[in-house]
Amino acid sequence: MELSDIRREYTRGGLRRRDLPEQPLELFKHWLQQAIDAGLTDPTAMTVATVDASGQPYQRIVLLKHFDPQGFVFYTNLGSRKASQLAENSKISLHFPWHPIERQVHITGEAEKLSTMEVMKYFTSRPKESQIAAWASKQSARLTARQALEGKFMELKKKFSAGEVPFPTFWGGYRVKVNSMEFWQGGEHRLHDRFLYERDGEQWHIDRLAP
Template sequence: MELSDIRRDYTQGGLRRNDLPQWPEQLFEKWLNQAIDAKLIDPTAMTVATVDENGQPYQRIVLLKHFDKNGFVFYTNLGSRKASQLAGNPKISLHFPWHSLERQVHITGTVEQLSKLEVIKYFSSRPKESQIAAWASRQSSRLSARQALESKFLEIKQKFANGEVPVPTFWGGYRVKIDSVEFWQGGVNRLHDRFIYCRADDERWEIERLAP
C-alpha cells in the first residue's frame, strides 16, 4: 500500500463557537478529562518543541504534571538539551495529539522555572525508583553503553537504600505561561474545526476560527 493511500474520515463531531468557554483552560480540562475517561494511552503526554541557538527546532515527548490559569507545568533535568535551549530561548510549543478522539491541542508560550518549593513537593511525590533515576541519568549526555546507566542506577539505589532521596540540584521544572491555545476537532470531508485563543491581556482572551 502507498502511504498516500492511507486516509480516514473524521466523524466524531464538530466544535462550534457556542461550545467555547471564556477561558481556554476550561475547554482543555474538559477535553483532557474526556481523554482520560476514554482510557487513551498516556493522555497527559505532550510534544514539547524548543529551538537551539542556530534556529534548529527539537521535539520530544514529556508528561504534563499540572495546569491551571497560571500555566502548564512539566519537570526535567536542568542539564538536558531542552533546558539548555530554553535558557537561551524561553519560547516553547506544546502539542497534545489525541488521535482516537480526533482532537489536537496546540499551545505556545514562554517558560519560567518553578520555585524550589514546587520542585521539592513534586519530587517527593514520585516513586523512589523514579527519584533514583533522576540522579542516575545525566539527561541528553552521551552514553558508552546501557550498562553504564544501569550500574549508576544501582549505585545510587544502594546509596539511598535506607533513607529519603533528596532532590538533585540539577533537577527542576517549568511553567509555560500561555500566549495562545488552538483546539482542533476533526470534521467530515476534511472540514475540520479550529479555534485559537490568543491572549489580549491578563484578563481577556480573543477567540478566532481558523480555516482547516
C-alpha cells in the same frame, strides 16, 4: 500499501463557536477529562518544542503534571538539552495529540523556571525508583551503552536503599505561561474545526481557522 493511501475519515463530531467557553482553560480541562475517561494511553503526554541558538527546532515528549490559570507545568533535568535551549530562548510550544478521539490542542507561550520549593515538593512525591533515576541519568548526555545507565541506577539504588533519596539540585521544572491555545476537532472530508484563543491582556480573542 503506499503511505499516501493511508487515510481515514473523522466522524466523531464537530466544534462550534457557540459551544466555546470564554476561557480556553475550561475547554482544555473538559477535553483532557474526556481523554482520560476514554482510556487513552498517556493522556497527559505532550510534545514540547524548543529552539536552539541557531534556530534549529527540537521536540520531545514529556508529561503534563499540573495546570491552572498561571500555566502548564512539567519537570526535567536542568542539564538537559531542552533546559539549555530554554535558558537562551524561553519561547515554547506544547502539543497534545489525542488521535483516538480525533482532537489536538496546540499551545504557545513562554517558559519560566519553577521555584525550588515547588520542585522539591513534587520530587518527594515521586516513586523512589523515579527519584533514583533522576540521579542516575545525566539527561541528553551521550552514553557508551545502556549497561552504563543501568549500572549507575543499581549502584544508586543500593546506596539509597536504607534512606531517603536527596533532592538533586540539577533537577527542576517549568511553568509555561500561555499566549495562545488552538483546539482542533477532526471533521468529515477533512473539513476540520479549528479555533484559536489568543491572549489580549486579561481577555482572550477567539478566531476560527481554516482546516
